Amino acid sequence: MAGIVSYGGYIPRFRLSRKTILAAMGWFSSRALSGDKAVANYDEDSLTMAVAAGLECLRGIDLSKIDGLYFATTTAPYLERESAAIIATALSLESEIRTADFTHSLKAGTGSLLLACESVKSGETRNVLVSASDCRQGKPGSPQEIIFGDGAAAFLIGNEGVIASLEGSSSISYDFPDHWRAVFDKFDRTLEDRWIRDEGYTKFIPEAITILMNKYGLETKDFAKVAYPCIYPKDHAAIGKNIGFKPHQIQEPFLSSIGDTGVASPLIMLAAALDEAKPGDNILIVSYGNGSESLWFRVTEEIEIKRQNHTLGKYMSSGIGLDNYEKYLAFRGILPIEVGFRAEVGPTRLQTAWRERKEILSLCGSKCRRCGTPQYPPQRICVNPDCKAVDEMDDYLFSDKKGIAFSYTEDRLAFSISPPHMYGMIDFDEGGRYVFDFTDCEPGSLKVGQPMEMTFRRKYADEVRGIYGYFWKAKPVTG
Amino acid sequence: MPKGIKDRVAIIGMGCTKFGELWNKSGEDLFIDAFIEALEDAGLEAKDIQAAWTGTQYTQINVGDSALPLSVALKLPFIPVTRVENFCVTGTDSFRGACYAVASGAYDIALAVGMEKLKDVGYAGLPEFSQSGIYGTRGRIIEANQTAPGMFAMMATRYFDRYNISTEEGKRILAKISVKSHHNGSLNPKAHLHREISVDDVLNAPIVAWPLGLLDCCGVSDGAAAAIVVRADMAKDFRSDPIYVKALQVSADSGESMRFKNFDLTHVETTYRAAIQAYEEAAIKNPREEIGMMEVHDCFSITELVTLEDLLISPRGKACEDVQAGFFELDGKIPCQPDGGLKCFGHPIGASGLRMLYEMYKQLQGKAGERQVKDRRLGLTHNLGGFPTQSVASVCILGN
Numbered sequence: 078m079a080g081i082v083s084y085g086g087y088i089p090r091f092r093l094s095r096k097t098i099l100a101a102m103g104w105f106s107s108r109a110l111s112g113d114k115a116v117a118n119y120d121e122d123s124l125t126m127a128v129a130a131g132l133e134c135l136r137g138i139d140l141s142k143i144d145g146l147y148f149a150t151t152t153a154p155y156l157e158r159e160s161a162a163i164i165a166t167a168l169s170l171e172s173e174i175r176t177a178d179f180t181h182s183l184k185a186g187t188g189s190l191l192l193a194c195e196s197v198k199s200g201e202t203r204n205v206l207v208s209a210s211d212c213r214q215g216k217p218g219s220p221q222e223i224i225f226g227d228g229a230a231a232f233l234i235g236n237e238g239v240i241a242s243l244e245g246s247s248s249i250s251y252d253f254p255d256h257w258r259a260v261f262d263k264f265d266r267t268l269e270d271r272w273i274r275d276e277g278y279t280k281f282i283p284e285a286i287t288i289l290m291n292k293y294g295l296e297t298k299d300f301a302k303v304a305y306p307c308i309y310p311k312d313h314a315a316i317g318k319n320i321g322f323k324p325h326q327i328q329e330p331f332l333s334s335i336g337d338t339g340v341a342s343p344l345i346m347l348a349a350a351l352d353e354a355k356p357g358d359n360i361l362i363v364s365y366g367n368g369s370e371s372l373w374f375r376v377t378e379e380i381e382i383k384r385q386n387h388t389l390g391k392y393m394s395s396g397i398g399l400d401n402y403e404k405y406l407a408f409r410g411i412l413p414i415e416v417g418f419r420a421e422v423g424p425t426r427l428q429t430a431w432r433e434r435k436e437i438l439s440l441c442g443s444k445c446r447r448c449g450t451p452q453y454p455p456q457r458i459c460v461n462p463d464c465k466a467v468d469e470m471d472d473y474l475f476s477d478k479k480g481i482a483f484s485y486t487e488d489r490l491a492f493s494i495s496p497p498h499m500y501g502m503i504d505f506d507e508g509g510r511y512v513f514d515f516t517d518c519e520p521g522s523l524k525v526g527q528p529m530e531m532t533f534r535r536k537y538a539d540e541v542r543g544i545y546g547y548f549w550k551a552k553p554v555t556g
Numbered sequence: 557m558p559k560g561i562k563d564r565v566a567i568i569g570m571g572c573t574k575f576g577e578l579w580n581k582s583g584e585d586l587f588i589d590a591f592i593e594a595l596e597d598a599g600l601e602a603k604d605i606q607a608a609w610t611g612t613q614y615t616q617i618n619v620g621d622s623a624l625p626l627s628v629a630l631k632l633p634f635i636p637v638t639r640v641e642n643f644c645v646t647g648t649d650s651f652r653g654a655c656y657a658v659a660s661g662a663y664d665i666a667l668a669v670g671m672e673k674l675k676d677v678g679y680a681g682l683p684e685f686s687q688s689g690i691y692g693t694r695g696r697i698i699e700a701n702q703t704a705p706g707m708f709a710m711m712a713t714r715y716f717d718r719y720n721i722s723t724e725e726g727k728r729i730l731a732k733i734s735v736k737s738h739h740n741g742s743l744n745p746k747a748h749l750h751r752e753i754s755v756d757d758v759l760n761a762p763i764v765a766w767p768l769g770l771l772d773c774c775g776v777s778d779g780a781a782a783a784i785v786v787r788a789d790m791a792k793d794f795r796s797d798p799i800y801v802k803a804l805q806v807s808a809d810s811g812e813s814m815r816f817k818n819f820d821l822t823h824v825e826t827t828y829r830a831a832i833q834a835y836e837e838a839a840i841k842n843p844r845e846e847i848g849m850m851e852v853h854d855c856f857s858i859t860e861l862v863t864l865e866d867l868l869i870s871p872r873g874k875a876c877e878d879v880q881a882g883f884f885e886l887d888g889k890i891p892c893q894p895d896g897g898l899k900c901f902g903h904p905i906g907a908s909g910l911r912m913l914y915e916m917y918k919q920l921q922g923k924a925g926e927r928q929v930k931d932r933r934l935g936l937t938h939n940l941g942g943f944p945t946q947s948v949a950s951v952c953i954l955g956n
Contacts, residue, residue: 460815548697
């Protein structure tokens with residue numbers, strides 16, 4: 078039986094009220110959405126959010142059992158250089174692993190999930206992590222800017238300890254050009270909403286669902302939840318109703334609290350549905366984009382054991398308002414703010430970054446076999462002055478360890494897109510310490526001794542050489 | 557036990573440029589100005605110098621790497637010249653090279669010149685760490701995006717927390733340190749900053765890295781200083797009042813401050829270790845009673861505060877009381893920063909250690925004018941390079 082073994086979601090911390098956008102850029106919009114959109118911090122992108130969701134999903138899982146990682150997005154940081162390989166390293170997965178990026182369509186999330194399930198079912202792989210994440214940028218003043226939100230969801234697909242098994246699927250494919258982005262475009266282009274609604278959403282989603290129900294002899298009443306995207310709130314409800322679903326069967330799409338999270342949207346909805354599912358429930362998730370895909374999962378008894386560890390809830394409820402539209406534009410690199418000489422980036426030595434990839438991307442230090450001292454970066458000679466054992470080290474991960482803010486500062490001289498820049502020394506609960514940049518915290522909020530955890534972020538963008546520098550930062554423990 | 561170099565090396569000449577924003581002086585100009593003053597003070601000619609050491613750190617924004625910028629600028633006659641770089645200890649470490657050269661008997665007369673031309677960087681503060689070479693290529697990726705004030709601000713955060721000092725109270729004590737140094741600097745024509753300031757000025761200054769404000773930070777400037785040393789037994793042949801090296805110690809962190817849990821970030825281990833070694837070398841039993849004056853590495857007010865404890869002048873946690881009591885003021889028991897310190901001179905990295913030695917040299921000779929300290933037995937200088945969590949420190953003690 079192949080299916081979901083574990084899951085995790087990630088929603089970035091900032092919420093931008095659509096009123097704030099409209100106050101700055103409001104003009105004609107036939108269906109202005111209300112509520113908030115989730116906004117990635119200045120140091121986040123689709124890749125870092127995929128890592129965050131992956132970490133949530135893999136808590137307590139033996140990483141050596143994972144033999145595949147699929148990353149789905151339409152907003153990969155590189156056009157050529159596999160994001161999945163970077164994510165796999167950040168998650169400390171082994172190198173004998175199948176990785177792939179699924180991209181270019183909003184149905185890449187369900188597509189990667191489906192292929193992962195089929196790969197496990199075939200016996201070629203045992204456990205495949207799928208992480209779907211999007212950080213789509215609407216042009217300032219565009220409807221997309223209002224609609225899009227940022228988020229990620231990850232699922233571990235396997236055949237042992239399955240909480241929801243894949244029972245069936247259907248796929249349809251059309252070159253439906255409702256929105257597109259060429260290699261030279263920074264922003265999506267789109268056509269008239271009425272056409273997209275009538276010829277796109279309200280046709281493809283029912284078609285995919287109908288094919289699936291016919292294929293397996295199912296009726297709408299057989300499903301506890303159906304989850305599908307639609308960027309038009311009123312029409313979202315109508316699509317399900319017209320197929321025959323009752324309102325309680327239709328999964329909330331989070332349009333007014335997070336926004337349309339693109340590739341991640343159906344997977345975030347699936348995670349939300351699993352948070353409330355009972356054993357025996359049938360869940361149908363459907364994607365939209367150049368056609369549609371529907372996946373039918375049946376929830377097992379395992380859900381009762383595993384659910385409490387994996388919930389979107391803490392990220393849904395821990396959002397804080399970003400009440401400044403200009404700051405949002407600066408985060409996304411749209412507003413050309415003065416950054417000064419201190420923002421210039423020194424050359425990245427990729428040979429060094431490659432050799433030290435475990436230390437950098439996996440936040441892997443070492444632990445002395447003789448005295449048990451964890452240390453970062455990894456040392457060959459033990460740093461404990463009473464030990465100093467030579468070459469008696471094992472790899473030791475800090476990425477999943479919690480600690481406290483041993484000290485900190487708010488630095489107004491150091492460059493930051495979101496000043497003041499904060500950093501401090503992290504004293505890890507299980508030993509080891511180092512100074513890290515802090516993120517996702519407000520000036521004046523820190524205390525010595527505050528519980529902190531590690532988060533994978535984009536440290537810098539070296540635009541001269543076309544390189545993104547990724548590393549770990551510390552943030553106050555969420556939830 | 558190693559014997560050290562106590563009373564084996566004497567300074568017979570020193571020079572120090574005015575420090576400041578010397579827009580119209582090149583690095584080479586500063587080398588020459590400090591050197592000429594030192595030569596004249598010693599009554600020597602350039603051809604008498606047998607070996608030289610030069611201290612510079614940010615060579616990419618001034619004269620470039622290697623010993624050649626010094627040897628070419630001074631037209632030194634094909635003698636051995638070595639460039640030294642050791643963060644903020646650079647100047648003192650170049651002096652150490654010269655001292656060891658004559659102490660070993662390899663040479664009779666040696667020169668050390670420290671110089672930094674910081675103001676050509678184009679923006680305020682030290683050159684950005686993530687661009688300059690100081691982290692190395694790996695460190696550039698894993699080190700936090702820190703600045704010098706932020707690194708030391710973290711120590712203030714810890715110090716206030718450990719000793720249960722409110723931020724307001726802590727900032728007020730730190731302010732007194734800056735006020736004292738500005739008073740001394742106002743009396744020194746070679747200092748960069750000459751303005752007296754008040755505690756309120758410090759408290760009202762904009763925050764640079766919380767809890768440190770602008771006037772908790774030393775200035776940034778250009779400058780150079782030079783010393784000519786000889787074997788102690790020949791010192792009186794050159795002048796009647798040579799100044800002798802009583803101790804010269806450097807301590808570099810083993811990495812444990814940053815990585816091991818026995819360091820509390822309310823002190824700097826390397827300063828403490830260098831001080832212990834220096835007191836042993838100089839046969840000092842009770843530094844609080846024996847040291848007459850000090851130039852310590854006051855890059856930030858908090859650095860001076862913890863250094864007073866690390867040098868065993870004030871007991872742990874009690875430096876605040878000594879600061880409040882005026883113990884370190886020009887007319888106090890142990891005047892600290894009689895020349896105005898880094899606070900008023902600014903901190904051209906390669907020059908600072910030698911600038912401190914220059915003040916102690918002049919003070920010990922009784923030539924410090926209206927800043928003259930009464931107790932002329934022993935003068936101590938201290939440098940601290942790197943971060944409080946990973947540093948290299950020097951302690952030097954001079955005497956008659």
